[in-house]
Amino acid sequence: MAEIVSVKKLLSRKSLTIPSYQRPYKWTAQNVDDLLCDIQNAIKESKSYSDYKYRVGTVILNDNAIVDGQQRIITLSLISLYLDENFSNSIIEMDFRDKSSMTNIHTNYQFIKEWFVGKNDEEKSDFRRSLDEVLEVVVIEVKNISDAFQVFDSQNYRGKTLDPHDLLKAYHLREMKRSLEKKLKSIEEMKPVVTKWESYSPKDIRFLFNRVLFPIQNWSRMKKTVNFTSKEIGSFKGVSEDAPYLYAKYVRAAMPNFQLTEPFVAGQRFFEMVDYYTDLLKNVKQQVNNYEKFELIAKWLDPDKEIENIDKKSSGYKYACNLFYCALLCYYDKFGDLQERIVRKIFSWAFMLRANMEHLGYDTVNKYAIGGEDNDRYTNHVALFSEINNASQDRDIAKIKIEINETDSNRLCSSWSKLYNDINILNDSLR
Structure with missing residues (x-):
């Protein structure tokens, strides 16, 4: 049986319990903040539409035992307790024996108190009202525990979640x-x-x-x-x-x-x-791939242009291409031009990583993008995105030194030696 009830009505049910098999209370301050902000937006909407309701989720119960929804129920109970010091229900009165649950409950209640600092009495009253008049929840009650788990499974694993x-x-x-x-x-x-x-x-x-x-x-x-x-x-x-x-x-x-x-x-x-960044990314790619002065770079960026003994279908190659385009878009978005010197520098920075690594995974790209974390497997440790973000003039980027001449052969992947040679050609004019 399923019914839609107000949050206040759900929380006031007698003998709500959390079974011992349930996982600990794991919600973080970020989860609580998201919920409070959603409620705040719902209150705004309710003032524009008299019949407005905001559904905060689904709860599955088996004889008042919470099979699904305990994280949200505990948090809503904590919010209710802050808004009304006389509030009490069976969840608030529970003796939580798990230490992590106790810690998270205490931390989140303190966060709720801090979140409402600066809110006036009217705003707090709106939150109290919303628990009864705006916020609602779908309550699904099942007769036996096997049915409860079947519903839980369909709710959490079989349904298609929104992207x-x-x-x-x-x-x-x-x-x-x-x-x-x-x-x-x-x-x-x-x-x-x-x-x-x-x-x-x-x-x-x-x-x-x-x-x-x-x-x-x-x-x-x-x-x-x-x-x-x-x-x-x-x-x-x-x-x-x-x-x-x-x-x-x-x-x-x-x-x-x-x-x-x-x-x-x-x-x-x-x-x-x-729309803007979809078009801007497309424009940047077209400029790099169509201008004669970028011909050598375009050869490496075009996945359909074959280079002997180079695997352009590999994920590592695709990661390097995307790293380059992200850095170039970041630069172009700020300074609005594609100076040949800058494009060569950004390409060299992005693709030296590909030349360094035998196997290039996204975790390595992630570390490299924020400065390389002093990893001795690659040549450069420049936090290029941060440098672009903090630059006040385009020449600040032009002055960044990208290491090209590699003396340690252990940091050059032999299968990408052609790439390394072309990076050297590109940068002859920069030295």
Whole structure:
């Protein structure tokens, strides 16, 4: 049996329990922050639409034992406890024996208290009201434990989860809709935006975020990147159009311009940003591959142009190409030109890694992009993305020294010797 109930009604159920077989409470402060921000956005929406409801998830119960949803239930109970010191339920009163659960509960409750610092009484009252009037949950009750696990399995493993870019699309469409309604404009203006977005293949959008935009953001801050999942979409939620923060004024003033490492205004600007960097990346690739002065570089970048004894189908080759294009896009995005000297330098930096390594995996690329971590297997240890991010003039990049002359033969992969020779040719004029 399934029913939709308010969060307040769920939390007030008597005798909710967490079975001993359940994993410990693992939510981090980031998880809590995401939930609080979602609730805050839901409250905003509810003030515009009287019948607005926000569904925070699904809970599976077997005779009041929580089979699925305990992380969210514990967190919502902690939020309720902060908002009402007299709040109590069977979850709050439980004796958690697992040390990690106890530590995370204590840490997250402190985070909740800090999160509400600066919130006035009206805002806190809105949160209390939302638990009863806005936030709802799907409760699935099953009669026996085997049924419970079957439902749990179908919920968590068989269903197709939304890609992170789909979640971003939904988030920014909602922000765009809210902005249009505030300006008394028709939501029909959203149609061209949606149509343009749908013209991109999911594969291309996934690649843009996972292999270009998200890595550049991280590498520019000298942070290793990870796969772009739903946990990381906060990096592309942008700044709300009515955000009161001082930095938000500068973000709004920068419209309609974009910078890879800077925030943008949420809503329509997100879709414009995707269009902008899709076109910019395509433009950069065309310039490098079509200009005669880059002919030697283009030979190595073209996967269809055969070079004797060179495997251009290998993942290591593709990683090196992508590293080059990411660094070049990062530079072009900031300075708006493709000086021959700079392009040669960036190519040499990216492809010296390919020349150094017998086997090149993404973990190595990740380390190399933020400065190489003093790894003696490769020649260069320049944090190029950070250098570009911090540069104030293009000549700051031109002055960076890229090591080309290799005296230690142990750091040269013999199968890529032709690449190393061409890098030397490219850089003869730079010495």
